[in-house]
Amino acid sequence: MHIEQLRYIVEVAKTSSIARASENMCVTQPAVSQSITNLEKEIGFKLFIRSRQGVSPTVEGKLIIQKAYEVLAKLDELQDQVDLYNNVIDGHVTLSSVPTMLPIALKALKYFQRKYPTIQVQVLENLGPGVFKDIQHGRADIGLLAADNMIGELEHITFEQLVNGKVQVIVGKESHLASKDVLTVKDIQDQSFALYSGPLYSKGIESIFSSPIKRAIVTDNFETIRFAVAENLAIGLVLDFYLEKHPDLDQASIVPINLINLPPLPSLQHGYAMRKNSKPSYGTRKLIGYLQNEFQKFSKSDS
Structure with missing residues (x-):
């Protein structure tokens, strides 16, 4: 055994x-x-x-x-x-994350640092391929990214799911779409979009629409997308956990609406990755626990 x-x-x-x-x-x-x-x-x-x-x-x-x-x-x-006993509680942990997972990850980090104030945590923000390289080359202990970034790369990297996203449309409160309970692809085909520039995100957009759409804004800064949507300059397409506890939602300047009747999509799983043969430190293991807890809380509140 x-x-x-x-x-x-x-x-x-x-x-x-x-x-x-x-x-x-x-x-x-x-x-x-x-x-x-x-x-x-x-x-x-x-x-x-x-x-x-x-x-x-x-x-x-x-x-x-x-x-x-x-x-x-x-x-x-x-x-x-x-x-x-080895006095490694005063260690250092480096976390590399895609921007869309950072809001929940930072909440986990807040609780972690209250419990372990002597463990230093460095946070790197990167797109999916960059996060993968940070893990691959030892620049980060933990990487937060989409599962599709791991395709064909699991020989030396481990991946554990934290959350499985759901596609939503986000519109400004002044948009004519804001009163809708749900939307279909046909309802939004002719709208102007503010879109995230990540390669997997772009692949997902292409799988949703059968013809080209108006890409008014393309950025790797999700705050730019939120601002454009709040100002009614464009609408956005996001996964639900991107919007976790954002003040624009509390003020109702952004309205999230579920998108239904979608074609088959690439994997929407997001999680954490680590080097397979590395021995995670005490701080790394504890931070992973806090990440799991926060993403689990989000999944339960969304169900």
Whole structure:
């Protein structure tokens, strides 16, 4: 029995899917499936029932999975204690993030620094490919970016989902669209747009519209998009978590509206990445916990 097997069965139980678990842990489905099969042979009974509806634990499996979860939690506690004895609580963490994930990430950082004021955190803002390079070349310990930035790059990088976005239109309060409950692509096809310049964002826009649209403003500064929309110069297309707790929404100068009947889109998953063979520091692990907590709170409030 190996620690990695315990991590696999806990993740499969959490997601009810070998495919999703393998995606979250950045390993192949056959590797996860074979590892679980080997463990089941070793202990002499089945841990999961596999069906077309997904994967569910057996009665015996539920007990083993709970124990595996407790073992992994204790291992994390042990590592934390080792770090404390080694006086690494005064460490340094570098976080590289795409602009669209920063509002929630900075909220997590606020709570983190209240708890760990002696750990220095540096924040780098970059587009997705830049965040990936920051992780790849060791300039950052944690990278926040879209899952699609990781395609074909998971041999040396791990990725864990934090949030799965939902497409929204944002319009100014004076826009004739502001009174709409929902919008379709046809409703906005002829509008002028303020758009984010990221390559994956541009790819997503192209997949939504069947013909060219009016790109009035294209920028890598999301504040520029918000300003243009608030002033009714253009409308925007965003993922819902981009707008988390922004004052323009509180003042009703920007109105978010759900976009429905969309064609298939590229992945809207966003999360954190780290180098696969690096050992995360005490501060890095703790900051990840705060990030997970804040993005989870957003997902729950949106559901």
